[in-house]
Amino acid sequence: MLGVLSQTVAEICAAEDLRQLEAALTRGTQALGFVSFNLCCGKASGREFMTDPTLTTWTLEERVAYDRDGWFERDPLLAHAVGTGPTLAWRRTDWQAGPHHDYYEYITSVGLQGGITVPMNRGSGRLGALTMLSLEDRPSQDRVHAAEIVANTARARLAAIGVENAVGRSASAGFRALSPCQKEILKWAAMGKSNADIGLIMGMTRRGIDYHMSAILRKLGVNSRVQAIVIFAQHHA
Incomplete structure (x- = not known):
């Protein structure tokens, strides 16, 4: 895991534009055992996470369907992404009971088993988060730690290439x-x-x-x- 993470961080740091950064994140996401990612920085609302992500592997058709069906109002992952809580590692059965059973049915229908959401909201009034999705069960703690490092390194690289001013x-x-x-x-x-x-x-x-x-x-x-x-x-x- 450490070798994969080191390689991913190195590729992110070497990216010179959005295209290269997206390619580095895509390779890193897959190497870490996930099937897709959605990275957002500097957004005004949670809805923009799906309608106008900064970098993503989710197709336009998937995002249009998500918005059309009103998931931005009832997606527990999105609610967590726009908050200030810790990184969330989840598995599909977490949503089976309670108020999010419809979300359980939704992710079951698309074959997802688990994932990680890393909120990146620092009181600036702009929202950001990285979400990675998996076909396996709840990600391990090693993968949680790796996702946090990837999220913050990618955000820093976005600042370096002029997409977001995140430098203290x-x-x-x-x-x-x-x-x-x-x-x-x-x-x-x-x-x-x-x-x-x-x-x-x-x-x-x-x-x-x-x-x-x-x-x-x-x-x-x-x-x-x-x-x-x-x-x-x-x-x-």
């Missing part, structure tokens, strides 16, 4: 404070290289790369390598 001021200042060497280290990290690999590529020791990575995290004000890669994706257009 402190992160921008921290990125500018990085040395050329540290930016190169982040570039290789975004391509899925380990610190040992980066040391070999750059002619440095593993210990030296570890030292620089610690400095990178400190300058960017983040706690993890993945968060640093997300910021790199925001700035490396």
Whole structure:
């Protein structure tokens, strides 16, 4: 799973336009064990998640039928996507009883078994989320974690190519404070290289790369390598 995630993050960070980003997300979605995705950023309402998604593998016919049948008013996944709650991992039987039985019948009819919805709403007044759908049962915790990383990396890349302004001021200042060497280290990290690999590529020791990575995290004000890669994706257009 870690190798698949690293490759997906690297491809997202390397995308230079929406077409390349969509291709990277499509490959990553499939490699992570899902059959489709819908990514929305900067939307004014939940209805736009289906009528005007930022990037999606769902066909126009599917989205037209969804809107025509009024699912945006009774879809529990959409209700979660526009909220501020945690990532939701679900399986079809979660909707079998209670007020969403019609949704259970709907997803049963299209052969879905489970999925993940990652809300990305940060108080800006604009809405965003990533939803991935699966033909298997409730996704594992590893896949939940992977989906969260993919969602935030993709959002950052959208900002880098000018689709959404999602770069925080402190992160921008921290990125500018990085040395050329540290930016190169982040570039290789975004391509899925380990610190040992980066040391070999750059002619440095593993210990030296570890030292620089610690400095990178400190300058960017983040706690993890993945968060640093997300910021790199925001700035490396």
